[in-house]
Amino acid sequence: VAGRVYTFISVAMIMLMAIVFYILVARFTKPLVEMNDITKKMAALDFKERCGNYGKDEIGELGKSINILSTTLNSTLVDLKDKNRQLEKDIERRHSLDNARKSFISNVSHELKTPIAIISGYAEGLCEGISDDPEVIKEYCQIINDESRKMNDLVVELLELSKLESGAQPFTPDYFSIGEKVQSL
Numbered sequence: 458v459a460g461r462v463y464t465f466i467s468v469a470m471i472m473l474m475a476i477v478f479y480i481l482v483a484r485f486t487k488p489l490v491e492m493n494d495i496t497k498k499m500a501a502l503d504f505k506e507r508c509g510n511y512g513k514d515e516i517g518e519l520g521k522s523i524n525i526l527s528t529t530l531n532s533t534l535v536d537l538k539d540k541n542r543q544l545e546k547d548i549e550r551r552h553s554l555d556n557a558r559k560s561f562i563s564n565v566s567h568e569l570k571t572p573i574a575i576i577s578g579y580a581e582g583l584c585e586g587i588s589d590d591p592e593v594i595k596e597y598c599q600i601i602n603d604e605s606r607k608m609n610d611l612v613v614e615l616l617e618l619s620k621l622e623s624g625a626q627p628f629t630p631d632y633f634s635i636g637e638k639v640q641s642l
Contacts, residue, residue, distance in 0.1 A: 504531035
């Protein structure tokens with residue numbers, strides 16, 4: 458009878474020890490498994506999940522650290538996305554400015570080329586002595602003078618635009634009455 462009691466008590470103790478061992482192992486492994494799942498989600502840039510309160514031991518401190526890391530990474534990611542959008546806008550604006558600048562240079566080149574060709578042609582005609590008539594010579598000189606003035610006005614406008622663009626010359630708006638301007642015409 459004593460052998461059976463010892464066997465029964467031994468089996469009961471072994472089962473009780475197994476249950477206690479299972480509970481202790483589960484107490485340590487369950488939080489670690491949850492933290493592992495949360496960190497996998499964090500690696501996939503999903504910061505919604507948070508670690509629970511696992512106590513004040515090392516596992517609890519690790520859970521708190523993971524929560525702090527998740528919050529910090531999430532705010533950094535949001536900030537990075539905002540800055541990336543701003544950078545994309547800046548790049549787009551720079552491309553449009555470059556395109557406008559290329560177009561402007563092309564138009565200015567054309568606007569300067571025409572008066573230069575006219576001045577060159579009339580000056581060459583004068584040098585070749587195309588006419589002895591003083592009226593024709595005066596007309597040629599007047600055309601050269603007019604085209605030179607147009608070129609000078611264009612160059613002055615370009616220089617003013619360059620100063621405004623570089624900020625060397627401040628832009629000061631001038632207010633006026635449209636009605637008075639229309640009446641003065």
